[in-house]
Amino acid sequence: MRYSIFILLFFLGLILTTGCDRPEAIKPSGITIKVGVIGPFSGPDRALGEDSLRGIRTVMHLQPFLDNGDRVELVIEDDKNDPRLSVNALKKLTTKDKVSAILLLSSSTPALAVNELADSYQVPVLVLLATHPDIAKGKTFVSQLIFDNTFQGSVAALFVRDELLIDTVAVFNNPESAYSTSLAYEFIRKFGAIGGNITANIDVPVMGDADDFKNIMEMLQRKKTQLLYLPIAAKDFIRISKALKETGWAPERMGRDGLDAGVMRGYPEETGLLDGIYDIDLYTDVVTGTSFGEQAKKAYRQLFEKTPNSFTAIGAEGSAILRYAMNRCSRPDDGQCINTMVHNTDSFEGLLGRISIFADGKAERTLIVNRIKKGRAQFVVKVY
Numbered sequence: 001m002r003y004s005i006f007i008l009l010f011f012l013g014l015i016l017t018t019g020c021d022r023p024e025a026i027k028p029s030g031i032t033i034k035v036g037v038i039g040p041f042s043g044p045d046r047a048l049g050e051d052s053l054r055g056i057r058t059v060m061h062l063q064p065f066l067d068n069g070d071r072v073e074l075v076i077e078d079d080k081n082d083p084r085l086s087v088n089a090l091k092k093l094t095t096k097d098k099v100s101a102i103l104l105l106s107s108s109t110p111a112l113a114v115n116e117l118a119d120s121y122q123v124p125v126l127v128l129l130a131t132h133p134d135i136a137k138g139k140t141f142v143s144q145l146i147f148d149n150t151f152q153g154s155v156a157a158l159f160v161r162d163e164l165l166i167d168t169v170a171v172f173n174n175p176e177s178a179y180s181t182s183l184a185y186e187f188i189r190k191f192g193a194i195g196g197n198i199t200a201n202i203d204v205p206v207m208g209d210a211d212d213f214k215n216i217m218e219m220l221q222r223k224k225t226q227l228l229y230l231p232i233a234a235k236d237f238i239r240i241s242k243a244l245k246e247t248g249w250a251p252e253r254m255g256r257d258g259l260d261a262g263v264m265r266g267y268p269e270e271t272g273l274l275d276g277i278y279d280i281d282l283y284t285d286v287v288t289g290t291s292f293g294e295q296a297k298k299a300y301r302q303l304f305e306k307t308p309n310s311f312t313a314i315g316a317e318g319s320a321i322l323r324y325a326m327n328r329c330s331r332p333d334d335g336q337c338i339n340t341m342v343h344n345t346d347s348f349e350g351l352l353g354r355i356s357i358f359a360d361g362k363a364e365r366t367l368i369v370n371r372i373k374k375g376r377a378q379f380v381v382k383v384y
Contacts, residue, residue, distance in 0.1 A: 024134050029069030033333045034159050035322065036093035036123075037074050038114070039105025040081035044235065047265035048081065048129060048311060049260075052105040055308070055315025058300045059323070067327045076100055081106050083113035090114050094121040100333040101328075103318050108132035108179035115142045124339035128318040129311070132182050133255060136361030141335075143361040145318050146257065153186025153384050155367055156229065156254060157188065158280070159248070161196050163381070165251065166226045170200045172240060174232055180204075183256055199223040203237045213243035220251075227252040236264035240272040255279035260372055261309035274372040277344035283313040283351065284368050284379040292320070293351035317350045320358070324348060353382075 038047030048112065055076070056280040057247050065071055077089035077095045086106055093099045093323035101124045104111055111130035118125045118141040128136050133148040160166050169191060173184035188198055200220060220228075228251055232239055237259060244250065257280050264271050285307070289297065296316045300308050345357040353366040366384055370377035 015017070017304075023296065026065045026067065026100070027069050027070065028065055031070045033066070033070050033326070034073050034075050034097055034099040036099035036102040037098065037105065038088075038089045038093070038102060038110075039074045039076075039084055041076070041078040042192070043080040044266065045081040045107065047262055049078070049310060050105065050263060051106045052128060052318075054300065054304050054306070055296075055312035055317075056103065056319040058296055058303060059316050061317040062295065062299055063320075063323060066323060066332050067330065067351070068080035068334055072323070072326075079106055079110055081110055083110045085112050087109035089116060090121065090125075094123045099123065100335050101322055101338050102130060103315075103322065105129055107177075108135065108345065109177060111135050112178055115139050116311055118142050122132065122335060124335055124342060126318055126322055126342060128314045129258065130179070132178050133186075133357060138363060141339050143339075143357055143363070145321065145355070145357070145363050145365075146282060147365060147367050149183040149186050151184050152257060153231075154369065156188050156256075156280055157190035157194065157368070159369055159381070160227055160229070160254060161191060161194050164227070164278075168197045168199050168223065168225050169229050170202065170220045170223075170225045171229045172232050172236070173200060173206055174204045174236065176205060177233070178331045178336070180231050180233075185258060187229055187231070199225045201348055204232055213239065213344045215246045216245055217243055217249055221247075221249050225251055227254060229254050229258070231256040234259060234266050235319050237263065237268060238270050238273055241270075245273075251275045254275050255375065257274045257281050258310050259358050260370070260377055261311050264309065265311075265376065272358035273373050276375065278380070279370050279372065279377070281310045281368050281370055281377065282365065283308070283310040283377070284370050285377045286361070287368075287379045288354060289351045290349050292349045296351060313351050317355065319353070321348055 040046050041049040077087035079089050104127045110132040111127045127144045131146050131149045133150045135144045136142045171184050174180040255277050259279050260274055325338050328341045329337035343359050347354040355365045357363045366382050368382050369380040371380050
């Protein structure tokens with residue numbers, strides 16, 4: 001079985017490498033298969049949806065048809081990153097549009113709402129960006145492509161303690177966000193277990209005007225805090241970073257997955273505030289990728305005239321893995337088969353390394369620590 005998978009991967013690599021030049025290599029069947037896409041395409045989190053969708057479209061450009069000639073049609077629903085709208089979108093896509101699978105581009109709170117329904121509707125849902133550890137827990141039809149918060153929080157804590165040799169950290173989190181609270185909890189748990197000291201765990205919503213920020217920064221400075229851990233939204237990161245500049249205090253900072261992309265896309269005028277921050281991510285600007293990664297990067301820049309980021313990377317990988325699953329089904333529109341094949345993704349070639357997805361819906365993939373310098377993610381270390 002493993003040998004057969006590697007043969008399939010080899011031929012997939014050939015398709016990815018030559019797809020731009022030879023779209024006619026596969027004869028169209030005239031059949032269209034619908035795939036749903038749920039994500040925030042408006043509102044403050046629209047960068048998640050817009051950039052991930054560009055990654056999806058990049059792979060569709062490289063692979064216009066499935067191996068049997070069927071064409072994939074995207075049915076796109078805007079959920080504004082609102083769980084209620086996410087649930088409504090899943091119901092519409094499955095009952096009205098009759099999609100064979102769904103790519104979910106939203107964050108953890110909407111993903112947790114959707115995962116309660118996926119098994120009922122028996123539609124495979126591949127969650128691309130949400131990292132809460134319970135996304136796929138106990139669910140048959142939900143898969144999680146990105147690393148989860150348990151892994152991310154532990155790696156962040158170990159890096160801060162063992163690589164940066166930092167002893168004292170303040171953590172900022174948003175108690176209204178399942179993602180933020182989960183990641184903050186994992187960091188605090190691991191950092192304490194390896195001898196680190198948490199000087200404060202601060203709820204972002206209670207931070208009000210400029211004086212509140214200034215008082216908090218002064219308090220943390222008095223406690224000899226060396227680093228701020230920031231598993232928070234881009235807008236809150238900006239508020240905290242501006243407060244640091246106003247107080248003249250410059251501790252180290254570590255962000256979470258997608259923070260740099262969220263700031264650069266949603267608040268481009270504030271990109272300079274990222275300078276010097278460490279962040280956890282699945283993508284980096286300066287490391288040579290796999291053959292798939294380099295081909296996808298080139299195609300993306302040609303199509304959209306933009307620099308790829310972690311959102312576009314995960315969109316491309318999610319689209320490619322879903323197509324790989326469909327190509328292994330005798331009927332590529334069979335949701336049951338697609339789900340089984342997604343859960344049997346073995347050492348798939350992602351943009352920067354291999355990805356596997358197991359029967360429990362969890363992915364095994366590399367995690368990257370970057371440091372942002374002059375608006376670019378500079379590679380520091382890769383963790384397996």
